[in-house]
Amino acid sequence: MKFDAFENYCYTRKAIGYVARKNATIDDYRRIGFMSGLEVHQQLKTKEKLFCNCPAGIYQKPNDYDAEIIRHMRPTLSELGEYDGTALMEFKTRKEIVYLIKHETACTYEIDDTPPFKIDREALEIALEIAMLCKLNIVGEVHITRKQYLDGSIPTGFQRTAILGVEGELDLPNRKVRLIQLSIEEDSCREVSDIGHRRVYMTDRLGMPLIETVTYPDMKTPDEVKEVAEHIRFLNRSTGKVRVGIGSSRQDVNVSCKGGTRVEIKGVSHNKWIPELTHNECFRQWALLHIREKLLKQIPDVSQWKIETKEINTHGCKFRYLPIIQAIKNKNKIIAVQLPYFRGILSHFTQPGRCFAHEISERLKVIACLEQPNMICDEDIENKEIASDFKQIYPLFHATENDAFLIFWGPDDDIKTAIETIEERCKLAFKGVPNETRKALSNGTTIFERVLPGPDRMYPDTDSAPIPLTNEYLQKIAQQLPVPLNKRYQQLIEWNVPTDTFTYLLRNNLVPLIEKIYHELQISPKFVATLLAHRLKNIQGKYKHKTSFNFYMVYEMLQFIKHNSYSLSLAHILIKEKYLHPEMDFDSIMHSINFQRKNKDEILSFVQLLRTKFIPLNPKKEKLKKHWIMGKIRPLAIGNVEMKEICELIEQ
Amino acid sequence: MAEDIFKGYKGRALEILKTFNVRVWGQAIIKTNRGEFKGTVLPRAENDDDMHIVVKVATGYNIGIDVSTIISMEEIGYKEAHYKIPEKEFPINPKNPNVKLFGTGGTIASRLDYRTGAVIPAFSPGELYGAVPELADICNITTEKLFAVFSENMGPEQYKKLAIAIGKEIENGIDGIIIGHGTDTLSHTAAALTFMVQNPPVPIVLVGSQRSSDRPSSDAALNLIHAAITAGHGDIAEVMVCMFGPTSDEYGFLHRGTRVRKMHSSYRSTFRTLSDTPLATVSRKDGVKPIKKEYNHRRKDRNVIIKPYFEEKVSLVYYYPNMQPDIIDSLVDNGYRGIVIAGTGLGHVNKPLYPAIERATKKGVHIYMTVQTLYGYCHMYVYDTGRDLMAKGIVPAENMLPETAYIKLGWVLGQTDDREEVKKLMLTPINDEITRREPYNGYLVYQGGVPEVEEFLRKFHK
Structure with a gap:
């Protein structure tokens, strides 16, 4: 045969019953026992790195460096006297690790030639703020721990990390998700290449403060995982003190199927990839179990x-x-x-x-x-x-x-x-299913990255003293907490804001801005919400270019409109101009769009004129007259009179 | 004494543990007014406060719990950790050279000491082999722990014991000697051994580690491998310090024990040969490659001379502007017999010290001048100040490093008090503590010509 x-x-x-994700139902996931949890990493917006005084958030290009440094990694014993499995695997690979150093972003700490300096207080406080928002039990004393990484992504061979709180809870609109812990840690190097026995890293990102929020494996479908990832992202951003942009937040997604093992998909930087990745990983495990049987x-x-x-x-x-x-x-x-x-x-x-x-x-x-x-x-x-x-x-x-x-x-x-x-x-x-971490590919599949490390890779950091967190200190931080995310959802609902704007508004942390505009300029939240999440989002999608535009400019724009008693509809035009030319002030923009100040009567007189000019080609289409007039009058009216008013006047 | 089941805890934290009957290594559920915590109670470092209990949670992280927030604790299990480096029998290969490793307290492989929070060195050949298996391919190692002191506690008594122990090993036919040592005073010991162990037929290699051996990127293992290659296979039969050349894991430098100095508090490549080039490089690939043309070669004979002498009443004074004469006076009044001064520039101190110096010389105290610039010679003829000082009895110690001069004066005064004899011994170099010539690149390496050095750093591994 x-x-x-x-x-x-x-x-x-x-034979294993694989179904493509678009055809998969909740029953499919029940059948294979889909289970998933998240580890969400988020960079904090601080001036300096976590354990040294190098600036944070400055990136270099791979070919722009001042020196090369070489290290080899060797496994060491954990605190409980065991060698970690991953460590031994990495030792087997005998990699030569090369670091490309730039003076501006790295000091002797990054290359592990100096012990850590005291933890960055700014970072610690932001992290505690988020820990409190996650309703975690905050520890009494922060113990810096070393987590071994022998892949070289950190020149010391370990990441300094510390738990700030355990056992928390997220309030999603439709349910609660339990959290295992939240830790503060230093970010790792960015990989440049990994060919043969030589792996190259850049040290610019190394040491930047990061938090990791870890959920219980409570998610039962791929879409749920994405939803929770989004929620955690929104919550982090609600503080306004975290970094945004490419690579500033990354997810490790843990997946297992019934009878399978926890496998970690590392470094998923886009939440929209999560459903396909988790779906495929769960079925991969399901397939491996079939292979085992065979x-x-x-x-x-x-x-x-x-x-x-x-x-x-x-x-x-x-x-x-x-x-x-x-x-x-x-x-x-x-x-x-x-x-x-x-x-x-x-x-x-x-x-x-x-x-x-x-x-x-x-x-x-x-x-x-x-x-x-x-x-x-x-x-x-x-x-x-x-x-x-x-x-x-x-x-x-x-x-x-x-x-x-x-x-x-x-x-x-x-x-x-x-x-x-x-x-x-x-x-x-x-x-059956080996414990692994796997690398996400953009097509939704994954490849082997390394053996999954266990608790044996943890070791107390003998270079730093524990940091007590007193009640007074925590109370001070509690006073500066932002409004909780579930309250923000409620607010949006109460304001009658369309639900299709929620994601955009929360992702960009815009509810505080809408609230400010509402209180200070008395402009309806619904108007501002759609201006941002429909109009501005549309403009951003259409004109993808680098701009120094920031959301606070929307406040300034609306303030400008209010002070000059223009009608609000002008905002739809101004926002595009401001987005494209953020350096122009609003007076100049008004000039560039040829705005002419007209009062209601002047505009009405045009309406009369236009009425007489409209000669329908087809007498039956008399009702088109209104639309025609409106179209002609719009450029004049916008900013001067609300179109709604004009409409009523034409009908009279 | 009953076994301490509350390791390191004291005061309020200890009271709480006793109240709720929870032991160290006990798995506990702890209810606090910040919520519930669950994990294994760990020992606490002695010097930490008595307000917190340390717990290892399931994910392997440690956290501290504020005792003032504790409502209740319950022990639900107990599992003591045994922290041990896996010990494997060191395989002996008759074809390999035999090397003796003396331990003084430095860290090659190490484990955690909970009481102090510090790391304790692993030492037996089995432990070393478990941590650095590559050693077995290089040589057969036997070990002896002479003392377990931190580097800063090494002193004359240890130098002498070490010298005698080395002498015995050489007599017994060893092929090379390694001394594990903390880095802080590694160069002092290296200088002392150069003077006390003269004409050795085999390499004597001092080695340590700058970045603790409990980290995967530690320099300990590679330094030890380099030291083993040097001691077992190298041709240089001198007292040497073997430490990282660049900070990269590439090759080590072998420095003469009298010309070497620790130049950075934490950098891996902290040891530098001053006013000269290092003796050699050592790497796994190329073995020992001499940089200097002249050195003492390995020999078959056992004709080593051990001179274990040291006068403890010797001091090293670092001069600063406005130094008062009573500093010198008090040394003399306290019975000091020798003083090394690290002077400014070419070897100077201020005028107010002159009478004190004169008085000291008259009382028979031996005073030697070195330079705090570290690089370069003491040239006391250039300015009047220098000539005045020499007239008052100060002897310039050429380009001897201040620390080396201190060690040498102690060693010399341990043998004689005769003024001329002391001077002759001090100024006759035993192994390059004074050099007749200073190579231009001894000073230039890494320091001169900024744009060129920048280019060098870009091109080659630092």
């Missing part, structure tokens, strides 16, 4: 299972697959691997367009530092032409129909780790 890998992929996709049935004794490897003499074989030919040219070693009883597993569906073989290839890239393409298997779902290449391999082994084969290639030094990595990943399949 001929085995067709692509057919097998399609068949297994169906393997346990296919393999007589999993405890004895092992792979067979053979180095291929490249002179004796003729390969047609291009990457192998290239690898031979590069003087790489070519290794064939027999995976006993794995027939039908390598091409088993895991994610849309991906199968189990990808799980192995991704680990080869990350752990053994073999750049992709790094392997090919005889169940490749895209290449059918590889069959002839594998035909040369089979005779090297005692192969049976139940076995699967793969060929990988790489530099001599990395072969040992690569073989261990392949065997390890296959053996993990007997257990």
Whole structure:
């Protein structure tokens, strides 16, 4: 019987009951036991970094740096005497980590040549404010803890982080979501590249203050996860003291399915990606559980299972697959691997367009530092032409129909780790879903990033003293809290503001502005809300360019209109001009749009004139007259008289 | 004594723990008027206040709970942590050189001490192998803990013990010696050993770490690897300090024990050879690569000379403008026999000190002048001040570093009090504590020519 890998992929996709997200119902998620929680990271808007006096929020370009520094990371024991799994994995990869330093944004602290300075009080207070808004139990003393990261994203090898509160609650409009904790921490480096054994980082973002809000895994559908992520973002922004813009807030999303394990999707910077990512991850786990069942049935004794490897003499074989030919040219070693009883597993569906073989290839890239393409298997779902290449391999082994084969290639030094990595990943399949952190791709799928660290990577920071939080200090901070988000929702409803504006208004923290305009200028919140969330949003979408426009200019604009007793409809015109030319003052803008001051009578006299000018081509369409006149009169009337009034006058 | 089940707690915090019968390492539910907390009670550092209880929560983070907010506590479990570096038997390979590692209290691998919040060094060969397995490929290591003191507590007594222990090891045929040492006074010990252990046939390498070994980016492991390569395979049979060359994890410098100084409070590449270039570089890839052409080579013989002498009544005085003569007088009145002055510029102090200096010399106190510029020579003929001072009995110590001069004067006065003999010993270099020439690049490295150095830093790993 001929085995067709692509057919097998399609068949297994169906067999596990995969449905595309657009067709998925709540019952599908119940069936596979979708469960998800969030870790929301948010940068705080402070002048300086968290543990040193470098400025925060200044970014450099990857090729703009003053010095390079090299570090290697070595695992250390946790406080409870254990080595962390991730740490050991990273140690195996033997990466050389290069930091690109710029004088302006990094001092000796960033490169771990100086102990930390005292924690930035501005950051601590903003974080406590948010902790209080999340109704967390605030700790009595802040203990700075080191969280090991051996990937090099932090030059010390750990992130300094501290819990400010535990056990909180978010008030969403339709339900409550429980929080595990909120911590304050230093941001990590930005990665420039990661090729082979060399990983490059920039240190500009390193050390910027960040908070992490962690929810319980209470979310039961992908859309719920996104909704909660949005809520936390709005809540953080309601303080007006957090950074906005690309990369300033990032989510780690934890997902598991029934019988699966917690897998963390790292660094999701757009909330709109969350539903697709969580949907696919949950089904990936569901697929891995099916793979486990199959393997346990296919393999007589999993405890004895092992792979067979053979180095291929490249002179004796003729390969047609291009990457192998290239690898031979590069003087790489070519290794064939027999995976006993794995027939039908390598091409088993895991994610849309991906199968189990990808799980192995991704680990080869990350752990053994073999750049992709790094392997090919005889169940490749895209290449059918590889069959002839594998035909040369089979005779090297005692192969049976139940076995699967793969060929990988790489530099001599990395072969040992690569073989261990392949065997390890296959053996993990007997257990089900490995604990991993995964990297989000924009198509909604994920790839392996590293082994998921546990509590063993935590260690008290011996370089800093605990910081007591007295009742008096906390009371002082409590007095400056913004209005809670659920009150803001209520306010919007009471003001009769259309619900389709809520997201825009909360995302940009505009309710306080609307409230100010309402109180000080007596302009209806509904008018201002739609001016912002409909008109301005539309303008922003249409003219995507850099502008120094800020929302406070809307207040100034409305104040200008009020003081000069213009009619409010002028706002719709002015806001576009101001957005496009924020440096112009309003008088100049009025001039540039050729505004002419006219009183009501003058405008009415035009109406009379226009009445006489309207000669309908079709006498039956007499009622078009009103619209025609309105159209002609609009440019004159706007700013002088409300159009509604004109309309009434024409009808008289 | 009953076992302390409330490790580090005192005062009000201790009372609360006792009231609710909760032990350290007990898992507790703590109700407070800031809400409920759950976790394992951890020991508290002795010097922290008595107003908080430290708890490790499920996510691995530590938090402190204000005892004045506690309403109740309940112990629901107990799990004591055993913090231990995994110990594996150090594999002996007969083809590898044998190296002795003496411990003085520095940190190579370390674990946490809850009582003080500090880190305790791991030391046995098994522990070292568990932490730095690469060592086994380089040499066979045996260890001996001579003392467990912080670097700042090292002194004459330790120098002498160390010198004698080194002498014994050399007699017994060791191939190289490593001394683990805190970095603060590493160079003082290096100078002392240079004078006390003369003509060694094998490398004697002092090593420490600047960034504690409980961090993944620590320099401890690489420094130790470099020291093992130097001690086991290097050809330089001298007392050396082996520490990071650049701050990057690339290569180490080997510095002569008499010319080296710690120049930054926390930087990895803090040790610098002053007024000279380092002896050599050492790296995993290239081993020991000499920079200096002349050095003492490794030998087969065991003809080492141990001179464990030290006079403790010696002082180092750092001159500052407006220094009063009573500073010198009080040293003399307290029975000090030797004074090293770190003077300004080419080796100067102010006039009001002259009578005190004259009086000291008359009382038989030996006074040597060094420069607080650290780089360069004492040139006391250039100005009248210098000539006046020499006339009053001060001896210029050429380009000896102030700390080295202090150690040497202590060592010399431990052997003789004869004025001429002291002077002869002081000014006859044992291993480059005084150099006849100063290479131009000894001063220039990293310091001269700003645009060029900037370019250098951009191009090469710092």
